[in-house]
Amino acid sequence: MTNATDALTLTGIWKRFPGVVANSNVNLTVRSGAVHAIVGENGAGKSTLMKILYGMQKPDDGTISISGETVIFNSPSDAIDHGVGMVHQHFMLAENFTVLENIILGSEPKQGLRLDLGAARLRLEDLARRYSLQVPFDSFVSDLGVGDRQRIEILKVLYRGAQILILDEPTAVLVPQEVDELFAALRDLRAEGITIIFISHKLDEVLEIADEITVMRAGTTVASIDPKSQSVTAGQLAELMVGSELPSPTTSGNTVRPEVVLAAANLTVANRDGKHVVDGVSFTIHSGEILGIAGVEGNGQAEIVDALLGVVPTSGNLSFLTEEISQWPTRKRREHGMAFIPEDRSRQGLLLDAPLWENRMLGHQSVAPNGGGFLIDPHGAKTDTERIVREYDVRTPSIEVSASALSGGNQQKLIVGREMSGEPKLLIAAHPTRGVDVGAQAAIWDHLRNARAAGLAVLLISADLDELIGLSDTIAVLLRGKFVATVDPHNVTPAILGSAMTGAGVSA
Amino acid sequence: MKLLRKIGESLLAPALALAFALVVTSAILAAFGANVITVFTQMWDYGSQASAIALILNLMTTYYLSAVAVAIGFKMNLFNIGVNGQYLVGGMVAAAVAGHMSLPGYLAIPITILVAMAVAALWAGIAGWLKVSRGVSEVISTIMLNYIAIGVISYLIVRTNIGEAVAFNVRGTRTIPLSGQMPGFTLPGADTPVYGFIFIAIAVGIGYWFLLNRTRFGFDLRASGMSPSAALASGVNSKKMALYAMLLSGAIAGLVALPDLLGSSHSYTLSFPTGYGFTGIAIALIGRNNPIGIAFGALLWSFLDVSSQQLDLIGVPQEIVTILQGVTVLAVVVAYELVRRNKVKAGQRSVGLALANQEAGA
Numbered sequence: 001m002t003n004a005t006d007a008l009t010l011t012g013i014w015k016r017f018p019g020v021v022a023n024s025n026v027n028l029t030v031r032s033g034a035v036h037a038i039v040g041e042n043g044a045g046k047s048t049l050m051k052i053l054y055g056m057q058k059p060d061d062g063t064i065s066i067s068g069e070t071v072i073f074n075s076p077s078d079a080i081d082h083g084v085g086m087v088h089q090h091f092m093l094a095e096n097f098t099v100l101e102n103i104i105l106g107s108e109p110k111q112g113l114r115l116d117l118g119a120a121r122l123r124l125e126d127l128a129r130r131y132s133l134q135v136p137f138d139s140f141v142s143d144l145g146v147g148d149r150q151r152i153e154i155l156k157v158l159y160r161g162a163q164i165l166i167l168d169e170p171t172a173v174l175v176p177q178e179v180d181e182l183f184a185a186l187r188d189l190r191a192e193g194i195t196i197i198f199i200s201h202k203l204d205e206v207l208e209i210a211d212e213i214t215v216m217r218a219g220t221t222v223a224s225i226d227p228k229s230q231s232v233t234a235g236q237l238a239e240l241m242v243g244s245e246l247p248s249p250t251t252s253g254n255t256v257r258p259e260v261v262l263a264a265a266n267l268t269v270a271n272r273d274g275k276h277v278v279d280g281v282s283f284t285i286h287s288g289e290i291l292g293i294a295g296v297e298g299n300g301q302a303e304i305v306d307a308l309l310g311v312v313p314t315s316g317n318l319s320f321l322t323e324e325i326s327q328w329p330t331r332k333r334r335e336h337g338m339a340f341i342p343e344d345r346s347r348q349g350l351l352l353d354a355p356l357w358e359n360r361m362l363g364h365q366s367v368a369p370n371g372g373g374f375l376i377d378p379h380g381a382k383t384d385t386e387r388i389v390r391e392y393d394v395r396t397p398s399i400e401v402s403a404s405a406l407s408g409g410n411q412q413k414l415i416v417g418r419e420m421s422g423e424p425k426l427l428i429a430a431h432p433t434r435g436v437d438v439g440a441q442a443a444i445w446d447h448l449r450n451a452r453a454a455g456l457a458v459l460l461i462s463a464d465l466d467e468l469i470g471l472s473d474t475i476a477v478l479l480r481g482k483f484v485a486t487v488d489p490h491n492v493t494p495a496i497l498g499s500a501m502t503g504a505g506v507s508a
Numbered sequence: 509m510k511l512l513r514k515i516g517e518s519l520l521a522p523a524l525a526l527a528f529a530l531v532v533t534s535a536i537l538a539a540f541g542a543n544v545i546t547v548f549t550q551m552w553d554y555g556s557q558a559s560a561i562a563l564i565l566n567l568m569t570t571y572y573l574s575a576v577a578v579a580i581g582f583k584m585n586l587f588n589i590g591v592n593g594q595y596l597v598g599g600m601v602a603a604a605v606a607g608h609m610s611l612p613g614y615l616a617i618p619i620t621i622l623v624a625m626a627v628a629a630l631w632a633g634i635a636g637w638l639k640v641s642r643g644v645s646e647v648i649s650t651i652m653l654n655y656i657a658i659g660v661i662s663y664l665i666v667r668t669n670i671g672e673a674v675a676f677n678v679r680g681t682r683t684i685p686l687s688g689q690m691p692g693f694t695l696p697g698a699d700t701p702v703y704g705f706i707f708i709a710i711a712v713g714i715g716y717w718f719l720l721n722r723t724r725f726g727f728d729l730r731a732s733g734m735s736p737s738a739a740l741a742s743g744v745n746s747k748k749m750a751l752y753a754m755l756l757s758g759a760i761a762g763l764v765a766l767p768d769l770l771g772s773s774h775s776y777t778l779s780f781p782t783g784y785g786f787t788g789i790a791i792a793l794i795g796r797n798n799p800i801g802i803a804f805g806a807l808l809w810s811f812l813d814v815s816s817q818q819l820d821l822i823g824v825p826q827e828i829v830t831i832l833q834g835v836t837v838l839a840v841v842v843a844y845e846l847v848r849r850n851k852v853k854a855g856q857r858s859v860g861l862a863l864a865n866q867e868a869g870a
Contacts (some may be wrong), residue, residue: 375723
């Protein structure tokens with residue numbers, strides 16, 4: 001049923017990948033000039049659907065029509081020719097170019113052979129005014145924050161004439177205040193007749209901005225909701241998404257013991273330019289305590305992790321189980337019970353081309369059951385990998401498959417299992433449930449809670465404020481490399497925390 | 509059954525690549541008007557004679573050592589282009605030392621081997637040290653060290669009393685006394701002996717496998733190669749690792765000169781063969797840094813080198829073999845990448861299928 005007011009209609013879209021059906025019989029109608037939200041948990045097929053929509057992938061079956069006309073996209077440039085533009089979750093900008101150069105990159109206005117920057121600037125200033133997307137056109141992208149970068153990405157797409165804008169998890173990298181700014185911009189765009197497809201799994205945001213909501217689950221569209229006429233709560237949406245009730249990250253009781261496991265005093269890390277990206281940070285973590293670090297990404301979290309692991313030069317004191325470890329090499333720290341769940345598992349946590357049992361050894365190659373002295377013990381590692389696969393419910397046919405064959409959630413469960421092995425004393429957990437499905441998330445939370453009860457000290461870094469508030473015993477707020485506030489998770493809301501993260505101060 | 513499949517999978521890529529290279533070479537031969545069948549049967553007939561087999565095994569021993577030296581670097585993404593300079597320096601010094609030793613063989617030969625390894629390791633260590641302390645790319649520094657090595661060696665042999673006249677108008681290190689030479693064995697029907705050093709090469713292959721797959725050093729090395737960031741987080745000191753890998757690669761490179769030196773030439777002269785290091789790079793690529801794969805690569809390469817000498821006799825330029833070797837390397841690299849991608853996909857598919865079945869069963 002296609003009619004003139006529909007900007008976009010998808011009918012019976014199928015997309016199969018080896019071993020997986022990513023989209024099965026997806027049907028979607030997006031009204032012109034609406035904000036249409038697509039929600040679903042990780043792996044529900046949203047990303048595949050979007051890739052099909054902007055020409056990155058071709059559906060195996062089904063049709064796409066734009067304003068009633070059936071189209072076939074062979075590449076993203078076909079899509080943009082039909083007015084469909086994509087704003088990616090991870091920005092694709094050249095850091096050492098100015099904003100203006102970034103926007104026109106790839107569709108440069110020319111006068112003869114000369115680049116006509118003047119014309120581009122005029123057009124962009126007009127676009128920016130019309131849609132209230134103000135950005136400093138002459139600044140270098142490297143100097144700009146996340147919010148500006150996102151506006152640049154949106155302008156980039158509008159500059160190419162997009163009438164349908166796809167935003168993939170646009171709020172994942174924003175703090176609440178920036179989210180408000182984004183939503184204001186989206187409302188302006190809508191008022192100007194631009195159609196917006198908004199992919200998210202943050203349901204309160206979806207309810208705030210969307211005119212139409214489509215829920216995806218297991219590769220197919222399971223419900224279409226008009227939040228204006230039907231009253232629907234975030235909880236109901238969530239249940240539609242997962243098909244059952246949601247787990248929640250809460251810990252009960254106080255398990256904090258008197259022994260200090262980790263004490264950092266005046267920890268400072270300088271980047272290559274000599275700038276202090278971690279600037280005199282001090283904190284202690286006790287046995288059985290989860291210390292949460294809240295902060296907008298890029299405020300020094302990654303560097304604190306690096307400093308604790310000992311992979312960057314650091315000044316300040318670091319004591320771990322009463323020993324001064326600031327001069328210890330990484331391996332010695334890890335051998336003494338420092339466990340690590342990295343932020344980016346494929347970069348820091350896994351050898352993707354190696355079998356699972358070799359990945360079991362990674363980071364623990366010098367200790368039992370993987371080895372001792374000079375030699376490694378493949379047999380011991382394999383036996384223990386079997387245990388992890390069983391206890392942590394890693395879905396795999398065998399421990400001989402390479403890590404790259406597992407889904408993100410199962411890779412993460414393997415890492416969690418590995419890091420919980422061998423009685424760690426301190427766990428550094430950076431975004432432990434990022435990009436994993438709801439089931440895996442609940443399991444990982446359980447493991448963290450149990451380990452905490454058993455006396456593990458945990459440093460938890462997370463962009464998911466609910467996770468941070470739910471699990472932590474204490475939350476420290478990190479801004480530009482410094483702790484600017486310490487809050488009690490029992491009486492803080494994500495909104496208050498978000499405002500502290502941007503430097504607006506804690507009002508509670 | 510599982511093992512058979514694994515072997516089959518790992519042979520698939522090189523077999524495809526070799527077939528492709530043969531087709532390309534045949535096409536070139538045909539374009540020059542040569543009889544393709546005659547060329548290959550001539551090569552085979554000559555290369556399968558006992559004397560030729562001895563030559564092939566000797567060359568293979570040298571190539572194998574060179575390729576293992578290169579492969580150790582490759583395993584952690586270090587490109588040791590300097591195996592050439594390393595074996596020349598190591599070989600020259602070892603030859604000079606061996607020439608002046610009058611010890612029984614069971615002492616003289618091990619000492620010669622150790623000297624060659626130590627000197628070559630030090631030469632490679634210069635590049636390793638420059639890399640970790642000054643960030644100099646080992647590609648550049650090892651290439652430069654190759655030239656420096658040749659210059660230094662020429663100077664020492666021509667201008668100092670390290671060199672002496674070993675034959676009419678030939679300067680070289682003092683000829684190694686009989687006790688310091690390495691005995692070989694003769695294949696039935698052959699007139700050239702096979703170098704005894706072939707057993708050392710076999711031992712090096714086994715040691716290489718053991719080091720990579722059974723020691724923590726090997727695991728750290730492979731982890732660094734697969735993902736430097738993950739290795740770092742796992743506690744590998746990447747600088748130390750790069751230095752050790754360079755030293756080890758150099759030490760093995762030191763062995764490259766010895767099959768010839770201890771087996772036939774017995775003196776390091778200015779006409780000592782110089783290209784083995786580069787051949788080692790090609791063979792390490794063909795063999796995918798795998799000890800068995802490298803053995804096949806070295807065998808193929810030395811067979812082609814030896815049997816190609818027959819080609820001039822039937823009016824075909826023996827350079828055709830160089831083309832065949834070059835195309836093989838390129839084709840192998842492409843074929844492995846295709847097979848690897850296919851394997852990743854197959855892996856994901858099999859995991860997907862197995863899990864779907866599990867779920868259906870549950």
